[in-house]
Amino acid sequence: xxxxxxxxxxxxxxxxxxxxxxxxxxxxxxxxxxxxxxxxxxxxxxxxxxxxxxxxxxxxxxxxxxxxxxxxxxxxxxxxxxxxxxxxxxxxxxxxxxxxxxxxxxxxxxxxxxxxxxxxxxxxxxxxxxxxxxxxxxxxxxxxxxxxxxxxxxxxxxxxxxxxxxxxxxx
Numbered sequence: 001x002x003x004x005x006x007x008x009x010x011x012x013x014x015x016x017x018x019x020x021x022x023x024x025x026x027x028x029x030x031x032x033x034x035x036x037x038x039x040x041x042x043x044x045x046x047x048x049x050x051x052x053x054x055x056x057x058x059x060x061x062x063x064x065x066x067x068x069x070x071x072x073x074x075x076x077x078x079x080x081x082x083x084x085x086x087x088x089x090x091x092x093x094x095x096x097x098x099x100x101x102x103x104x105x106x107x108x109x110x111x112x113x114x115x116x117x118x119x120x121x122x123x124x125x126x127x128x129x130x131x132x133x134x135x136x137x138x139x140x141x142x143x144x145x146x147x148x149x150x151x152x153x154x155x156x157x158x159x160x161x162x163x164x165x166x167x168x169x170x171x
Contacts, residue, residue, distance in 0.1 A: 006066035012059050023052055026072055029132070033073070036131055037080050047079045054079075073128070077142065114164040122157035125145055146159045 002010075002018075004025065010018035030051055034044035054075045055062075062071070115123050121143075128134045128142065136154070140147045 005064050007069075008062060008068045009064065012062055019056070022068065025070070027052075027058055030072060030076055033076055034080065035048060036127060038083060038114075043083070047076070047083060051075045051079055066141055067138065070134070070142055073132060073134065073138075074142050077124075110165065111161075114161055116162055118157055122153050122160065125150060125153050126157040126161065 002021070004022065007015075007022050011022065030048045031044055034047045035041065038044045038047065051072060055072070066074075072123065107155040115126070118126065125139055125143070128139045129136070134142070136147055136150050139145075139154075140150045143150070145153075
């Protein structure tokens, strides 16, 4: 099986098939990434497609300094941030800030509610690790944080989530 990085380099050299393979490998993962963060299915799909359009537009600037997966999630995080900024500027926006940052999709409601109560950066680190299954190093690179910060914030987020869930279950 060809690595993602080799596919990206082939795409950079003009291979449409290489791009199609990358799209097939990451389409569902990125859709789920957006769906956990955005409550609208159609908008999550649009953002997933916009992520791949950004890859197409930037193919000449791509440098294999990180895993393609990290590169794609970096673009996706920027898309989510832009979407949240856009939503916050709309007076008729259907979502509150907390709902806009709450994980959506297949997560049970009590976990969604507990996650919304975490600090935003802790929540994002936890979601990148647990849902997107990124390594500590990938998260550090993606969020421009030291590895030790990712580890400590992840530990803190897990502990806070455990406390929140234990409190909700007991109530």
